[in-house]
Amino acid sequence: VLLPGVPFFTNQAPAATHWRLEHNLNYRSVAELNRAIPQTDPPSVKAGPDITSDHLAVRLSGSVRDDGKPAGSRLAAHWELLEGPGPVTFADGGAPKCCANFSAPGDYLLRLVADDGERWMSDLLNVHILPRGLKLARAWEFDRPLDAEGWSTSGLGTTHRVETMIKDQEGTSWPVHYVAGGYFIIALEKATVARLLSADHLNVPLDKRQILHLRFQNHTMAREIRVCFITQKHPLWDKTKSATFALTPLDKGMRDYLVPLGEVPGWQGSLQQLRLDLTGDEPATGTLRFDFIRIENPARKEKPIKPNSAAKIEWKPAYDCPMKRMQEGWSKTLAIV
Numbered sequence: 024v025l026l027p028g029v030p031f032f033t034n035q036a037p038a039a040t041h042w043r044l045e046h047n048l049n050y051r052s053v054a055e056l057n058r059a060i061p062q063t064d065p066p067s068v069k070a071g072p073d074i075t076s077d078h079l080a081v082r083l084s085g086s087v088r089d090d091g092k093p094a095g096s097r098l099a100a101h102w103e104l105l106e107g108p109g110p111v112t113f114a115d116g117g118a119p120k121c122c123a124n125f126s127a128p129g130d131y132l133l134r135l136v137a138d139d140g141e142r143w144m145s146d147l148l149n150v151h152i153l154p155r156g157l158k159l160a161r162a163w164e165f166d167r168p169l170d171a172e173g174w175s176t177s178g179l180g181t182t183h184r185v186e187t188m189i190k191d192q193e194g195t196s197w198p199v200h201y202v203a204g205g206y207f208i209i210a211l212e213k214a215t216v217a218r219l220l221s222a223d224h225l226n227v228p229l230d231k232r233q234i235l236h237l238r239f240q241n242h243t244m245a246r247e248i249r250v251c252f253i254t255q256k257h258p259l260w261d262k263t264k265s266a267t268f269a270l271t272p273l274d275k276g277m278r279d280y281l282v283p284l285g286e287v288p289g290w291q292g293s294l295q296q297l298r299l300d301l302t303g304d305e306p307a308t309g310t311l312r313f314d315f316i317r318i319e320n321p322a323r324k325e326k327p328i329k330p331n332s333a334a335k336i337e338w339k340p341a342y343d344c345p346m347k348r349m350q351e352g353w354s355k356t357l358a359i360v
């Protein structure tokens with residue numbers, strides 16, 4: 024059973040995936056079922072809104088509730104670290120509202136678990152710890168399932184297919200194209216003009232020190248992405264307001280790309296819209312998995328990035344990223360047009 028709104032996928036194991044629901048007629052509603060079989064409801068758990076901070080110590084504001092059943096039991100709750108670049112310690116015994124100390128900047132996935140002695144429930148929390156002083160002018164984290172945060176796609180080349188996996192039964196396979204598990208995942212098929220377009224009227228104040236920081240996996244043969252933008256004063260798309268950067272084709276994992284968009288002369292005033300041209304002239308097939316897209320304002324104490332004198336610049340990561348998502352040798356060569 025998938026999330027509401029996610030198209031169904033079929034696979035090549037019909038014997039294992041063909042289920043039939045039978046004799047489900049005894050109870051016409053959940054209320055009727057609950058009356059017939061009294062039971063404890065699991066606790067309700069809210070981990071709180073996702074957090075972005077440049078401090079290592081962060082206040083968590085989760086909450087848990089329960090129906091008080093089973094009788095005599097005590098509701099217990101604690102925080103767990105599921106993913107992250109290092110350990111996290113929780114004060115106050117890991118109570119729903121507590122202070123968490125993160126060991127290093129990076130992206131963490133926490134889980135608040137509540138247990139009534141018989142049933143337990145949990146809720147996830149994304150915490151993005153930035154290096155001290157780094158501020159985000161705008162960020163798209165793709166943390167919420169099915170929420171592409173205003174980004175739309177075009178020219179992916181993928182279409183749905185009617186397939187017959189099971190005898191006498193037709194199914195439709197839909198191309199992968201949704202936000203799930205913290206990623207915006209899109210599938211391309213022989214695409215030459217695949218694009219990702221942000222929402223319009225972003226109204227982000229632009230600064231020449233800003234960097235576009237993307238983390239994604241390119242599992243296609245595409246070798247280059249062009250980032251284009253328009254501003255409120257110059258709302259026409261053209262190549263003067265763009266920069267390209269080289270991709271690792273058929274990459275085995277997540278990779279960070281730092282694009283010094285602030286150095287492009289047109290990057291000033293107020294940002295209206297961003298566009299990523301995902302494919303070059305060669306048709307690309309495969310999957311792109313975006314972890315985040317961020318416009319970063321570097322810490323004030325850092326020196327401004329020197330204007331681009333040569334066509335190509337070597338870029339180093341601004342900070343350490345989660346180890347499990349890191350690949351070696353990921354400093355990027357960027358060409359500014």
Ligand SMILES: [Ca+2]
Binds near residue numbers: 063064066089093
């Ligand atoms: Ca309960």
Ligand SMILES: [Ca+2]
Binds near residue numbers: 164165206314315
């Ligand atoms: Ca993400």
